[in-house]
Amino acid sequence: GEDVEQSLFLSVREGDSSVINCTYTDSSSTYLYWYKQEPGAGLQLLTYIFSNMDMKQDQRLTVLLNKKDKHLSLRIADTQTGDSAIYFCAEGNDYKLSFGAGTTVTVRA
């Protein structure tokens, strides 16, 4: 099946930028997604990028897609304590998604 890989942990100081990286194998994915999950909660869609785009910016979030290297990243500017959570990248077709293992982001004061 498809493989999605992410680094597992990221610690960042409040106010700094966070960058979460993801690699995937299925080059046929139409959309790639970033989800946020807080403890004990469900998934919250943060942002997505269409596969023919290189970059997408949405307020504090910037998504970069390198389709040649199958590399996706999420940058969170001015990271806040409320950004502490697990972040999943996901890709797929026909709404069947493959998720990465999740990156636990810890924001320290």
Add this chain to the structure above:
Amino acid sequence: GAVVSQHPSWVICKSGTSVKIECRSLDFQATTMFWYRQFPKQSLMLMATSNEGSKATYEQGVEKDKFLINHASLTLSTLTVTSAHPEDSSFYICSAPPPLAGAYEQYFGPGTRLTVT
């Protein structure tokens, strides 16, 4: 926007019993729904695709006799964990494709936490 609900939000059951989890699309119809499971501190794994009016399609390694899926109507899919054991304890999440074809966002339910004692 479209909403998907799950019931119950959490359940504790004894080993050997069966548990039914419901997934509903509240204001739209979903001929297809997806079931995922998430082990603690791990990723979501697709278990099966639920199809209204026909059999579910299971991912490799998922026991169809263990995880019974019934998509009885255009707004309801159920997942029954039969003869549950502690290793079935997990967070089960369903999702439904958007009502508009080609839209990017699918809708996830809030999840059901199953604990088998």
